[in-house]
Amino acid sequence: MQCTNYVTLNLPQHPSFNPAVIATKLQQLLNNPDQLQAILGVLPASLPQDPLPPSLSLQQAAERMHRAFLVNGAWKHGTAYKNRSQLQQIIDLLGKDRAVSSLSLQDLTKLKESLEFKKKNTLELLPPDSPLLTKISPDDVICGETIHRYFNLLKKFITFCDESKWLPRRLPLHEVMLPGLSTTESHYRTFTPPELEGIFSSRIYTTNANEKFKWTPFSYCFWLPLLGFFTGARPGELCQLYAGDIFTVDDIPVIRITNEGPEQRLKNRFSARDIPIHPKLVEIGFLDFVEMRRNEGGRYRPLFPELPYDRKHGFARTASRWFSGQGAKDHGYLTACGLYKGEGACLYSFRHTFVHMLRNKLGVQEMMIKKLIGHGTKDDVTIKYGGHFALPLRMEKIAQINPDVDLSHVSWEKYQQLQRRKPHCHKEKRKPPVSRPR
Known part of the structure; x- marks a missing residue:
């Protein structure tokens, strides 16, 4: 059984270039494994990549995001204050001195587990392994709508970092999800x-x-x-x-x-x-x-x-x-x-x-x-x-x-x-x- 690979070459126009001759020489080279191996052995294992810019800390990246969203009008003043406070809680949970390049899907999972115990009217997110979590009653935990707001804010932060070229690779954010909100759930009462x-x-x-x-x-x-x-x-x-x-x-x-x-x-x-x-x-x-x-x-x-x-x-x-x-x-x-x-x-x-x-x-x-x-x-x-x-x-x-x-x-x-x-x-x-x- 013969396995065939097709290679497409784009050659610049030049009077001395004869595509037929080049194709013949290339085929001869491919037919000689020893000669081909000798040539490939001197090539680098991989092409050099553009170096990543010096990595910011999570705290620095969060401050840049807040300013960018405020300046371009994506966040109005009231929204900006709320999002800045919530994002700061997230950064404190993950580690504000960490490099942005270290962000991973595990951070989304960590936040998801912490939000299940997020107490109402507090400005702190406790680590999932904190002994204080056992003392928090389910009746004191924030509602599903607020949980989604925190979770989506971290996703927005990761996307901002990715678009700013601060991450080594794009994270598949869709792999970590929260349960959907009930269509009847509302943070506000409708008066009878x-x-x-x-x-x-x-x-x-x-x-x-x-x-x-x-x-x-x-x-x-x-x-x-x-x-x-x-x-x-x-x-x-x-x-x-x-x-x-x-x-x-x-x-x-x-x-x-x-x-x-x-x-x-x-x-x-x-x-x-x-x-x-x-x-x-x-x-x-x-x-x-x-x-x-x-x-x-x-x-x-x-x-x-x-x-x-x-x-x-x-x-x-x-x-x-x-x-x-x-x-x-x-x-x-x-x-x-x-x-x-x-x-x-x-x-x-x-x-x-x-x-x-x-x-x-x-x-x-x-x-x-x-x-x-x-x-x-x-x-x-x-x-x-x-x-x-x-x-x-x-x-x-x-x-x-x-x-x-x-x-x-x-x-x-x-x-x-x-x-x-x-x-x-x-x-x-x-x-x-x-x-x-x-």
Whole structure:
């Protein structure tokens, strides 16, 4: 049995090159094993490879990744802070002084095993062989969604190192996987009608002006649950609103979600949108509240000047802590509503409730829902045909939202009476915005 190998040669054009002669000489050489072996014996065993650049440490590579993703806009400020903290925990687990070139699939496995015991509200990942792991209750471990976020962050880091030519070879990341998340699993609770009843029948909405009360009636305490339920906007989007972000288009009052004001942000380019204002918000007094703020300071008067700003969390952190609490002992406003910390109830839950009502109660099509809540529609080609859901159509859908809860007692005018009894609720926490033309 004869084994034949075919060799293709690319020869430069030259008058002295005769391809037929070269082929004959090459075949003669191949037919003489002794002569061929003598020639091959003087050749190097392998071709020289380009040397790898001096290897960075994992810590140096992580810092470069954070800066690169921040500069090119892949991570916004809030996301960048969270990812930097989580990536630092991963680097500390793997060894921050290790060379990047030593990364392997075993690191993914090590992180996977550590995440199974990752305790909530901690900034540390324990090694899989740590004796402290036995003391951690399964009820105290982070949820599946957070586990996937950590795991995928390490994969993203390894990919970044590979694309930066810091790894000697590409790692088959697909070989180490996590179990898939349940399609019904959500980090946030969707409020039921009885829970909404508890929220909108709580002290914020039922305390009379002649009663004694110790809590501070900030404006955001009254408006954020209502706005969250009737607009589906993210808490961060609502907390950063200015008086000029509320106006009328074709006789329809709208809230404009934008990043055009001082310190305003958008989660992504799809987040910019106009949300029609539900008639119930108008009835309760939202437009009167906006007009009051506009009279106080014009277009760039914050709706909630009592909310402080920080670069990491924007304006929403104080409001979120008020509602959901902070730490094990502070359960926030949830307890007054019959809810408890740790069950997924937070200001973001109003957004989930809004989507649930549109989808499951009103049967609104998915593309309309995405348009109303600021999700991308780039993967749906048909969205480009026939306009982008005209404002009157969006208003029609918004107006159909009904909490199935009696809100006749909810009144901004009554709430202002409580505020007059606690003047410190008007104390401003924001710095004056940069002067802009009105």
